[in-house]
Amino acid sequence: MTEPPIPRLSTTVLLVRDEGDGLEVLMVVRNERSYFASALVFPGGLVDAEDADPAWLELVDGAAELEPAERTLRIAGFRELYEETGVLLLEAPERPPAADDDEATPFLDLVRRSGGRLDLAAMAPFAHWVTPQGAPKRYDTHFRLCWRTTEMAAVSDGRETVAVEWLRPADAIAMGARGERNLLFPTRCQLDLLAQAETVEAAVAAARARRIARVTPAFERRPEGAFLSIPPESGYPVREFFLAAPSA
Numbered sequence: 220m221t222e223p224p225i226p227r228l229s230t231t232v233l234l235v236r237d238e239g240d241g242l243e244v245l246m247v248v249r250n251e252r253s254y255f256a257s258a259l260v261f262p263g264g265l266v267d268a269e270d271a272d273p274a275w276l277e278l279v280d281g282a283a284e285l286e287p288a289e290r291t292l293r294i295a296g297f298r299e300l301y302e303e304t305g306v307l308l309l310e311a312p313e314r315p316p317a318a319d320d321d322e323a324t325p326f327l328d329l330v331r332r333s334g335g336r337l338d339l340a341a342m343a344p345f346a347h348w349v350t351p352q353g354a355p356k357r358y359d360t361h362f363r364l365c366w367r368t369t370e371m372a373a374v375s376d377g378r379e380t381v382a383v384e385w386l387r388p389a390d391a392i393a394m395g396a397r398g399e400r401n402l403l404f405p406t407r408c409q410l411d412l413l414a415q416a417e418t419v420e421a422a423v424a425a426a427r428a429r430r431i432a433r434v435t436p437a438f439e440r441r442p443e444g445a446f447l448s449i450p451p452e453s454g455y456p457v458r459e460f461f462l463a464a465p466s467a
Contacts, residue, residue, distance in 0.1 A: 226359035231263030248382040281340030309335030341367035388414035404460035
C-alpha cells in the first residue's frame with residue numbers, strides 16, 4: 220500500500236491595502252500548465268532552506284518575539300511575494316533591485332545588497348490548511364496576512380503566474396461564482412474571512428483575535444457528486460465545495 224505524500228511546507232501571503240472605500244487583496248492567476256492550473260490565488264509557495272538561514276537575523280526587524288519556524292514562514296512569504304509579483308516589501312532600502320538581480324540571485328543577497336530590511340512584524344497568522352491525504356500533491360500551507368504598504372506596482376512573473384490584480388474580496392468571490400475565475404476551496408474560504416472586514420485595520424484585528432486551527436478538508440462522495448468539506452468549528456461561512464459530478 221502506497222504511503223500518502225508528506226505535506227510540503229509552504230507560505231501564502233494575503234497582502235492587503237485600503238483603497239477607496241474598501242479593502243483590497245493582491246491576487247495572481249496561475250499558469251495554465253501549473254499544478255493549480257489557471258487558478259486565482261494569493262501569492263505563495265514552498266519554504267526554502269535559505270528562508271531559515273541565521274544570516275537573516277541581521278536583515279529583519281520584529282524577529283525577537285518569533286519562534287524560528289514562524290520567522291522562516293514569514294521570510295518565505297516575503298520572498299514568494301517578490302518572486303511572483305515583483306513587490307519587494309523593504310524598510311528603508313538604499314538601493315532598489317537592479318536589472319542584474321535575476322531569479323538566480325538568492326533572496327538573502329538581494330535584500331542585503333538593497334540596504335533595506337524585512338519587517339516581520341508586518342505579518343500575522345491568518346489560517347493553516349493541510350491538503351487531504353487523497354491528493355496527488357500535498358501542502359502544509361500557512362496563510363499570512365501582510366499589511367506593509369508599498370508604491371511598487373505588482374507585475375506577473377510570466378512563468379508561475381500570468382496575471383496580477385488587486386481585488387475586493389467580495390468581487391473575487393463573485394467572479395468565482397460566475398465562472399469568470401477558477402477559485403480553489405482554500406482561497407474562497409480566506410476571501411470569505413477577508414470580506415468580513417471593511418478596512419485593513421479591521422482585518423488585522425480580526426486575524427489577531429482569531430484562533431488559528433489546522434484545517435484539513437475531507438473528500439466526500441455523494442449521489443450528486445464529489446465534494447470537499449470542513450468541520451463547522453473551522454470558523455468559515457462556507458464549509459463545503461463542489462468538485463465534480465458523479466461518473467456516468
